[in-house]
Amino acid sequence: MVLLVVMGVSGSGKSTVGSHLATKLGWKFYDADDYHPTENTKKMAQGIPLNDQDRIPWLCKLHDILMREESAGQSVILACSALKKMYRRILVSGGDAVYSKSDQLDSATGKVLFIHLDGSMELIASRLEKRRGHFMAPELLQSQFNTLEPPSAPENFITVSLEKPVSEIVSEIEKSLHLEKCFSRAVSELDAH
Numbered sequence: 001m002v003l004l005v006v007m008g009v010s011g012s013g014k015s016t017v018g019s020h021l022a023t024k025l026g027w028k029f030y031d032a033d034d035y036h037p038t039e040n041t042k043k044m045a046q047g048i049p050l051n052d053q054d055r056i057p058w059l060c061k062l063h064d065i066l067m068r069e070e071s072a073g074q075s076v077i078l079a080c081s082a083l084k085k086m087y088r089r090i091l092v093s094g095g096d097a098v099y100s101k102s103d104q105l106d107s108a109t110g111k112v113l114f115i116h117l118d119g120s121m122e123l124i125a126s127r128l129e130k131r132r133g134h135f136m137a138p139e140l141l142q143s144q145f146n147t148l149e150p151p152s153a154p155e156n157f158i159t160v161s162l163e164k165p166v167s168e169i170v171s172e173i174e175k176s177l178h179l180e181k182c183f184s185r186a187v188s189e190l191d192a193h
């Protein structure tokens with residue numbers, strides 16, 4: 001059972017890559033965009049960036065979804081911006097992460113694997129210019145980059161370039177998942193001896 005979060009700035013391809021990967025693997029897919037309260041969606045449509053207060057209750061709701069799927073033994077993919085380290089901690093550990101010291105939470109980081117879709121603002125902006133029928137105002141892209149804290153150790157993550165075609169990105173993630181699986185199996189076998 002795997003809990004995967006495809007993360008990155010707006011327009012990085014989270015929904016596209018996440019849904020393709022979920023279809024290929026036969027896993028459940030959630031798009032965090034569908035769980036924003038209307039006040040958040042309205043703000044973003046007006047070109048006003050969300051702040052921590054706007055995002056924290058939304059992230060707690062998403063944490064609950066991940067935990068529900070974990071209890072059901074269901075592998076799942078969530079497309080979610082998860083821009084700051086603290087936001088990722090909330091997804092992994094829930095609302096207490098806001099008040100806990102980072103080292104108290106590091107043991108839980110392995111529960112969720114973050115896939116960071118990384119690439120240039122220019123390319124993403126050109127993709128957003130062409131995207132139609134989405135609430136997010138394209139001019140928010142700069143603030144998304146300003147807010148982004150790219151994942152770093154000891155977080156459990158891999159970084160994938162968003163510049164390739166979707167099918168290549170999906171295959172690259174599948175390969176990394178396979179390697180991760182082999183690695184954890186080898187570690188647990190070593191531990192058993």
Ligand SMILES: Nc1ncnc2c1ncn2[C@@H]1O[C@H](COP(=O)(O)OP(=O)(O)OP(=O)(O)O)[C@@H](O)[C@H]1O
Nearest residue numbers: 010011012013014015016127131136162164165166
């Ligand atoms: N690898 C890719 N190659 C070409 N176009 C892509 C690629 N990935 C995504 N796109 C296109 O870029 C646009 C943004 O992608 P998508 O909506 O999946 O991003 P997102 O990160 O989910 O955005 P948001 O957070 O704003 O919902 C879409 O029009 C999508 O078709």
Ligand SMILES: O=C(O)[C@H](O)[C@@H](O)[C@H](O)[C@H](O)CO
Nearest residue numbers: 009010011033050081082136
């Ligand atoms: O954290 C945020 O600022 C928001 O979650 C945005 O990233 C949107 O959800 C999404 O990316 C817009 O489509």
